[in-house]
Amino acid sequence: xxxxxxxxxxxxxxxxxxxxxxxxxxxxxxxxxxQQKPGQAPILVLYDDTVRPSGVPERFSGSSSGNTATLxxxxxxxxxxxxxxxxxxxxxxxxxxxxxxxxxxxxx
Amino acid sequence: HLQLQESxxxxxxxxxxxxxxCSVSGASITSDSTYWGWLRRPPGKGLEWIAxxxxxxxxxxxxxxxxxxAISVDSSKRQFSLNLTSVTAADTAVYYCARHDTELxxxxxxxxxxxxxxxSP
Numbered sequence: 343x344x345x346x347x348x349x350x351x352x353x354x355x356x357x358x359x360x361x362x363x364x365x366x367x368x369x370x371x372x373x374x375x376x377q378q379k380p381g382q383a384p385i386l387v388l389y390d391d392t393v394r395p396s397g398v399p400e401r402f403s404g405s406s407s408g409n410t411a412t413l414x415x416x417x418x419x420x421x422x423x424x425x426x427x428x429x430x431x432x433x434x435x436x437x438x439x440x441x442x443x444x445x446x447x448x449x450x
Numbered sequence: 451h452l453q454l455q456e457s458x459x460x461x462x463x464x465x466x467x468x469x470x471x472c473s474v475s476g477a478s479i480t481s482d483s484t485y486w487g488w489l490r491r492p493p494g495k496g497l498e499w500i501a502x503x504x505x506x507x508x509x510x511x512x513x514x515x516x517x518x519x520a521i522s523v524d525s526s527k528r529q530f531s532l533n534l535t536s537v538t539a540a541d542t543a544v545y546y547c548a549r550h551d552t553e554l555x556x557x558x559x560x561x562x563x564x565x566x567x568x569x570s571p
Contacts, residue, residue: 371556372555374555374556374557376497376558378491378497382563383546383560383561383562383563383564384497384546384558384561385559385560385561386557386558386559386560389555389557389559390554390555395559427496427497429497429557429558430556431556432513434513436510436511436513437510437512437513438499438502438510438550438552438556439487439489439499439512439550439556439558440499441496441497441498441499442496443496444496444497
């Protein structure tokens with residue numbers, strides 16, 4: 343089955359930059375990113391590799407090159423502490439969604 | 451604005467069937483190019499997509515769960531539902547419903563608040 347990889351955890355000091363990677367054989371498919379805080383539902387923070395939905399701060403940005411997509415959080419705030427998941431299309435025509443294992447971001 | 455709300459039993463016994471319903475408000479459940487999906491997050495694990503349905507009944511399933519899953523839409527009630535058969539402890543999770551954009555980008559947004567389902571005797 344199709345597997346995406348993410349680092350289990352990233353720690354960052356307030357005001358610094360956090361970078362979360364997502365590895366996989368994306369082909370021509372794009373990657374989407376979700377933020378999930380404890381006890382809350384996931385929120386879409388980036389789609390189509392780089393696009394921020396309305397209401398998501400500009401501090402959240404994305405990029406993708408080859409087999410790695412990256413979510414970058416600039417000027418990290420305490421409120422950014424959460425689990426972050428990448429998601430893309432599966433490899434079969436009916437497997438519409440595969441998620442990475444998630445990265446826990448801790449703000450020091 | 452679009453809102454989704456899950457409802458379910460909370461506790462299900464092993465080998466039984468889990469039934470969940472998602473109520474949609476703030477938008478039409480028959481919107482063009484909009485699928486409606488179910489996802490879950492087991493405790494201590496990551497997110498997993500289960501299945502998605504279009505208002506005309508067309509469906510997509512996670513291959514690993516397909517044999518145990520049924521998904522349907524009731525447009526008159528603005529609801530869509532999930533049935534998961536032969537549940538085990540591994541099906542214990544917070545279950546979410548979400549709008550599934552499949553036309554262009556294939557992402558899930560927004561999500562319901564989630565409902566915790568425990569599988570226990």
